[in-house]
Amino acid sequence: MAGPTTARRGGGQSDKPKPSRQGGASPGRSRPASGARTGQDRATPRGAARGTAGGGPGKPPRSAPKRPVKRPAKGAGKAVGKVRGKGAAPARSxxxxxxxxxxxxxAAAAAGAAAWWTFYGSDWLCxxxxxxxxxxxxxPGEVRSAADVPLGEPLAGVDxxxxxGRLRERLPRIESVAVERSWPHAISLKVTERQPKLLLQKGGKYLEIDSEGVRFATVGQPxxxxxxxxxxTQDSPSTRRFGPGRLExxxxxxxxxxxxxVRKDTAVVRVRSYDGISVELTGGxxxxxxxxxxxxxxxxxxxxxxxxxxxxxxxxxxxPSAPAASGG
Structure with missing residues (x-):
């Protein structure tokens, strides 16, 4: 019984030709006849074949000149995409x-009206x-009474x-006053009183005079x-020239x-003229x-x-550049 293998044609050799080795022709492969074109020759362009004819080296065909490629400017594609693309946002009308x-x-008008009503129209900030x-x-009672602050009025609208002005006019003893709003419901009065520097006796009373010569109060006891x-200064020419108020x-x-x-030992300041003022201390x-x-x-x-x-x-x-002392 014959085996599974079958006999090969051509003495057992494969029909597929083997590649030729360097330096010799492959066995079993016949050379093409002169004048016949191989597949490689058929693939060669005609210009190349004509160039190699005659035994000279072939020249490559001239290629067409390359045109410079213009690259789009940066952001141009994005701008076109924004204008022409499908995802571009529609322009607002x-x-x-x-x-x-x-x-x-x-909204701004409503907020302003609400703020105005809160500060001036409501009872929240009075x-x-x-x-x-x-x-x-x-x-403090005397100051409150002279201030005459309008209670119940909106705090923001108080003058x-x-x-x-009312405090300085009605209470001359006040040298200065700071009137401040104390939110949400109060007015603060910070008073600075005048300090007497001299006492001018008139009858059985004493007029208090501050450092600026202002008579601001009358007291019964010094x-x-x-x-x-x-x-x-009754007979002094300074009285006619400056007046008694200026001399005071x-x-x-x-x-x-x-x-x-020296001030704590001063008993009397005596004025005879504008430049004739003397000071009397304790101890004579x-x-x-x-x-x-x-x-x-x-x-x-x-x-x-x-x-x-x-x-x-x-x-x-x-x-003061030529002082003098004597006695004692």
Whole structure:
């Protein structure tokens, strides 16, 4: 019985030709006859074949000149996509923008009206109390009464300048006052009172005079530690030239310029003329001060003079560059 293999034609060799080895022709493969074209020759272009004819080297065919490639500018594609692409957002119409502006304006007007009503029309932020601070001689009740703050009015609408004006007019003892709104329901009054520097006796009363020469109060009993002002200017030419009020101011100016150690021992400031002002201290000591000008310089000179001549009774600083001390 014959085996599974079958006999091969051509003496048992494969019909598939083997590739030729270098240096010799492959066995079993016949060369093509002269003049016949192989498959490789058929694939060669005619121009190349003509170039190789005659035994010379073949020249490659001339290729067409390359045109420069124009690249699109950056972002051009994106811009075209935005304008022409399917996903581009539709342009807003002027009507829609106008509606938005109208809505915003209406909302702002409503918010403004609500704020105005909250501060000026409602009862939520009204004045219900008045606080007072800084008083020394005056009482808080006196200040509240003179201020006349309108209770129950909207806090935002209270005229603080008018309140301050009423206080300075009705209470001359007040030198300055700060009127502030204390949210949500109060008005705050911070008072600074005038301090008496001199006392001018009129009958059985005493007029209190501050450092600016302002008469701001009348008292029955003299406050302790405040010197008296004595005016002896009836026959002085300074009275006709400056007036008694200006001379009182110069006396108060001298009292305010005294050194603290001297001020506490001062009993009397005597004014005879504009530049004829003297100071009488305890222990029978006197100071010739002159006018109220150059007060700081005179105060420094007097301090040095008191240290140099502590037992002297008479001091002259009317010319601070040439002071003098005597007595004692």
């Amino acid at each position: 002027p009507l829609s923008r106008r509606r938005r502006l109208v809505l915003w304006a209406a 004045v219900t109390r008045v606080s007072v601070s800084g008083t020394v001689v005056l009482t 603080t300048d008018a309140i301050a 406050p302790p530690g405040v010197p008296r002002l004595v005016m002896e 101011q110069e006396g108060a100016r001298v009292a305010a310029s005294l050194p603290p150690a 000591r006197t100071i010739v001060w002159g006018s109220g000008e150059r007060g700081e310089e005179k105060a420094r000179t007097l301090t040095a003079l008191l240290k140099a001549a502590p037992t002297a009774k008479h001091f002259d600083v009317s010319a």
